[in-house]
Amino acid sequence: MEPSTVIERPKASDLQAPDERIRDNRARWTMATYEECFLCGRGLTEASVNKGWWINLGTDGTLLPEGYFESADYDATLDQGAFPVGSECAKKIHRPFKFKRVTSG
Numbered sequence: 614m615e616p617s618t619v620i621e622r623p624k625a626s627d628l629q630a631p632d633e634r635i636r637d638n639r640a641r642w643t644m645a646t647y648e649e650c651f652l653c654g655r656g657l658t659e660a661s662v663n664k665g666w667w668i669n670l671g672t673d674g675t676l677l678p679e680g681y682f683e684s685a686d687y688d689a690t691l692d693q694g695a696f697p698v699g700s701e702c703a704k705k706i707h708r709p710f711k712f713k714r715v716t717s718g
């Protein structure tokens with residue numbers, strides 16, 4: 614059975630911080646950061662981007678499970694790409710909807 618239909622996928626909008634918080638964080642972190650957390654906009658260091666949690670966003674606004682891209686039912690039209698999330702926001706996301714980036718070398 615395909616995991617994407619067996620497990621209900623969380624909606625990114627249900628996990629995201631309110632707009633005001635995103636703005637505040639963006640203003641505060643602008644100069645010092647490498648990337649932003651997809652959910653709250655808080656700045657992430659290069660180390661946390663490389664070693665921290667990521668999510669796969671679907672075009673329907675839901676999170677795609679880890680391993681989806683290697684699965685037989687992969688559909689490129691459903692894929693909006695992968696984005697880093699901070700450690701605090703990652704606590705709101707259960708596996709398999711968050712994953713660690715695989716780095717080699």
Ligand SMILES: [Zn+2]
Pocket residue numbers: 650651652653654655698699701702703
């Ligand atoms: Zn965050």
